[in-house]
Amino acid sequence: MPTPADTTIRPRTALKAARHTTHPVAWWGWALLLATAAGRTANPWLLLLIVAVAGLVVTWCRGSEPWSGAYRVFLVIGLSAIAVRMAFYIVFGGSDGPTVLFSLPSATLPEWAAGFRLGGDVTAEGALAAAYDGLRLATLLVCVGAANALASPRRLLRSVPAALYEVSVAVVVALSVAPQLVESVGRVRRARALRGNTSRTPANLMRTVVSPVLHDALDRSLALAAAMASRGYGRSAGIPVPARRATSAALLIGLIGLCAGAYALLSAATPAPLAWTTVACSAAVSAFGIAFASKRVPHTRYRPDRFGWRDWAIVASGAAAVVGTVLSGILEPAALWPATNPLAVPDLPMWAAGGILLATAPALLAPSSRGGTP
Amino acid sequence: MNPGGIAFDRVTFTYTGRPVLDGVSFDLPEGEFCLLVGPTGAGKSTLLKAVNGLVPNFTGGTMTGRITVAGREVRGSTPADLADLVGYVGQDPLAGFVTDEVERELAYTAEQLGVDPAAMRKRVTEIVDLLGLADVRDRDLAALSSGQRQRVAIGAALVAGPAALVLDEPTSALDPTAADEVLSALHRLVHDLGVTVLLAEHRLERVAQYADSALLLNGGKVTAGPVGEVLGASPIAPPVVELGRLAGWPGPPVTIREARRHAAGLRESLAGHRPTPVVDAAPGRRKSAPTEAGPPLLEARGVRVEYPGGVRAVNGIDLVAGRCERIAVMGRNGSGKSSLLWALQGTGKRSGGTVAIGGADPAAHKPADRRTLAGLVPAEPADLLYAETVAAECEGADEDGRVPSGTCAKILADLVEGIDENAHPRDLSEGQRLALALAVTLTAAPPLLLLDEPTRGLDYPAKEALAARLGTLADAGHCVVVSTHDVEFCAEFASRVVILSDGEVVADGPARQIVAASPMFAPQVEKVLPGWLTVAEVAEALGRSGEGAADSGTSDDDGA
Structure with missing residues (x-):
């Protein structure tokens, strides 16, 4: 006879009641600040340091939820980003140097496409620059992965005001896709092995892995959206239509502005004052939209996540990384954007490295929900 | 019209030109526990979703007629606006959870409705106590057992204090004990809170005893009435009702207790008969369970499966099985059934022990060779299917298995008739899709056939x-192993039952002996007539003794 004892409960989760839960906004803020720091440099030492710091904090602080494995997945995506960047360099070229590694047959492009090339010399300097560039992109991805692993998008959603029904449902559906993909891919791959299908051609993978996984993700997201609606998420009751439209418009403009501002901040071409003004204005528009709409929604919170000193400290530690890169940008700009021509081992900018190391603070501030065992 | 409950008035719902509901009218009084019965694909889910506006708001289609809940008009409102009126619980609670902790999940609807925080805490505490969730209120949802999860989903729907609760197959993924937990909690809620409950379920043997009334939905039309009457006339009925129909008991009875009161006469007329071992009267079928002969096909010793975090799903299981055996692996959810099957097939993880199928270790072979040793149909058969049409799927399976073209299509035609070759596999009924996945698996002609929870x-x-198809396969020399917690299916199918608990074998032996000794795994017929497992057995015995009109009506193999 099987005992009625519950076999699926794992003892480690029993400790949960006692632990302090970190505010999801703090985790996402920390991770995005770290990503900002990564965006401000192409120094490989700094970028690798950021990946390591994110990895350390994830190992120490993540919970035992299904999406806690997201970090590893984003690491793989990051590696493929580097590979793609390298492939692009080899085919289409980029910065060049004197050290030719090998030559590909090149095609001459017509006048109007001047500046591009196809094939031709592949140089060590150019390859290195491409690798730095790819690494930077990979680091950004890894930071997003860390945020996913540390605080589920669903928890983050709790902090989104329900006044923004249409927008936030879209966000939930989009965000919940990523962690579920991890699960689906595992399931579909096992099922694929059951059919004895080990083909690795892109067409076959597309048909037998990508398409079922996407199908699955879509089904689940729709199920979630329906479940949320049946539980009253984003009730329109009591809000006049023009007010709702005005809110949505304010929010949409604000968000687009924020994206543009973030892009301007990351790219070196835009003057900093303009970029900051854009960010500040769009943040104000978004905040207005949210505040305006939230006032009209009769909406309460059950034991709200309090944004305590720990959460401020976590955000501050992320900010330290940004401050470090800013200081390095003023004091030692050459080390932040190391030259690849001539080839040289890049220096480690001290200020930025120090700031990024401070971003490991959450490992001490927010002990793991798994009783400290990584 | 009763203002307190759920009322449908000439509701017609058409989707892409096909009427799903056709002039449906019924009236459930306040506080009624009503069971919605019907064949797969009859539109039960559609009817349930119409109550809270998910149909047509989330599905499209055109709807006419009038639906009221507690006197409020439902049509024209969105599901979100109806959240204070109707609670909706789906089949897979995990898919509908918005948060990741029990208390937050319970409070979610109340938050959306803007319930005052103090009142909300009180309500959450009440619901926690009503549903027996006090021990787990601080846990992560991911750490709960499936029965607890479903109770949380029900609690979450109830916190807002709705007048009606609608449940779509709430227990179909649960083992018998967890299903009982959920259903008895529901039963209590009906009495304590006066909620009107409308519930659809396939495993009627679990639910029928709790219901006050029933609705039969067939061909878009609804028949309402007392549970016994409706089930008596339904093409879909639990074994106890079929037994009642067979024996001509008045009612017919829907609970084991009622049936036992009528059973004395039947027991007498069965005295002196012995059941012919499992399934059934199909001509040309072997009448006795084949005994083990020759060397065993499957020999697994000390199989262990461990997952990260120190979870031991399978803990040292020995399993030896020969050809022609029909084995049911039973146990509660999380007892290691699936992990065992995947480890036996070789694709799943195995942390220790040995598995030999015809002397070869499947895990040491490439996937393509592995599937010629052991085939596994996963719990979600659709995972095995990629193609756009059934015909293309069969051709793909022929290519994967490197067998002559047409092999898979022929196997499929033998398994089930009347599948549209050009249909998309996802548009097939559950039974047809399972048959297709089975055919794809059988294309590699594996001697060992494993099925993970095929009856959902x-x-x-x-x-x-x-059960009949698997029986035929076993007779043809396959060894069929099915993991299931479906007691009635096990009674029809299995010749041998292995019961797992916490990753270990706690019982292993002939089906009749094992299930009879277990209150949890005994089928309904065994509870009424000790020693007998299925209605078909009883019918055959009665037929042999020349008495009783052996009208087993619906037990025909209709090739679903």
């Missing part, structure tokens, strides 16, 4: 058809 979403005729 199947109605009684489909399950009987599946």
Whole structure:
């Protein structure tokens, strides 16, 4: 006879009641600040340091939820980003140097496409620059992965005001896709092995892995959206239509502005004052939209996540990384954007490295929900 | 019209030109526990979703007629606006959870409705106590057992204090004990809170005893009435009702207790008969369970499966099985059934022990060779299917298995008739899709056939058809191992039962002996007539002794 004892409960989760839960906004803020720091440099030492710091904090602080494995997945995506960047360099070229590694047959492009090339010399300097560039992109991805692993998008959603029904449902559906993909891919791959299908051609993978996984993700997201609606998420009751439209418009403009501002901040071409003004204005528009709409929604919170000193400290530690890169940008700009021509081992900018190391603070501030065992 | 409950007035719902509901009218009084019965694909889910506006708001289609809940008009409102009026619980609670902790999940609806925080805490505490969730209120949802999860989903729907609760197959993924937990909690809620409950379920044997009334939905039309009457006339009925129909008991009785009171006469007329071992009267079938002969096909010793975090799903299991055996692996959810099957097949993880199928270790072979040793149909058969049409799927399976073209299509035609070759596999009924996945697996001609929870979403005729198909395969020399917690399916199918608990074998032996000794795994017929497992056995015995009109009506294999 099987005992009625519950076999699926794992003892480690029993400790949960006692632990302090970190505010999801703090985790996402920390991770995005770290990503900002990564965006401000192409120094490989700094970028690798950021990946390591994110990895350390994830190992120490993540919970035992299904999406806690997201970090590893984003690491793989990051590696493929580097590979793609390298492939692009080899085919289409980029910065060049004197050290030719090998030559590909090149095609001459017509006048109007001047500046591009196809094939031709592949140089060590150019390859290195491409690798730095790819690494930077990979680091950004890894930071997003860390945020996913540390605080589920669903928890983050709790902090989104329900006044923004249409927008936030879209966000939930989009965000919940990523962690579920991890699960689906595992399931579909096992099922694929059951059919004895080990083909690795892109067409076959597309048909037998990508398409079922996407199908699955879509089904689940729709199920979630329906479940949320049946539980009253984003009730329109009591809000006049023009007010709702005005809110949505304010929010949409604000968000687009924020994206543009973030892009301007990351790219070196835009003057900093303009970029900051854009960010500040769009943040104000978004905040207005949210505040305006939230006032009209009769909406309460059950034991709200309090944004305590720990959460401020976590955000501050992320900010330290940004401050470090800013200081390095003023004091030692050459080390932040190391030259690849001539080839040289890049220096480690001290200020930025120090700031990024401070971003490991959450490992001490927010002990793991798994009783400290990584 | 009763203002307190759920009322449908000439509701017609058409989707892409096909009427799903056709002039449906019924009236459930306040506080009624009503069971919605019907064959797979009859539109039960559509009817349930119409109550809270998910149909047509989330599905499209055109709807006419009038639906009221507690006197409020439902049509024209969105599901979100109806959240304070109707609670909706789906089949897979995990898919509908918005948060990741029990208390937050319970409070979610109340938050959306803007319930005052103090009142909300009180309500959450009440619901926690009503549903027996006090021990787990601080846990993560991911750490709960499936029965607890479903209770949380029900609690979450109830916190807002709705007048009606609608449940779509709430227990179909649960083992018998967890299902009982959920249903008895529901039963209590009906009495304590006066909620009107409308519930659809395939495993009627679990639910029928709790219901006050029933609705039969067939061909878009609804028949309402007392549970016994409706089930008596339904093409889908639990074994106890079929037994009642067979014996001509008045009612017919829907609970084991009622049936036992009528059973004395039947027991007498069965005295002196012995059941012919498992399934059934199909001509040309072997009448006795084949005994083990020759060397065993499957020999697994000390199989262990461990997952990260120190979870031991399978802990040292020995399993030896020969050809022609029909084995049911039973146990509660999380007892290691699936992990064992995947480890035996070789694709799943195995942390220790040995597995030999015909002397070869499947895990040491490439996937393509592995599937010629052991085939596994996963719990979600659709995972095995990629193609756009059934015909393309069969051709793909022929290519994967490097067998002559047409092999898979022929196997499929033998398994089930009347599948549209050009249909998309996802548009097939559950039973047809399972048959297709089975055919794809059988294309590699594996001597060992493993099926992980194949009965989910199947109605009684489909399950009987599946048991008969698997029986034929076993007779043809396959060793068939099915993991299931479906007691009635096990009674129809298995010659041998292995019961797992916490990753270990706690019982292993002939089906009749094992299930009879277990209150949890005994089928309904065994509870009424000790020693007998299925209605078909009883019918045959009665037929042999020349008495009783052996009208087993719906137990025909209708090839679902």
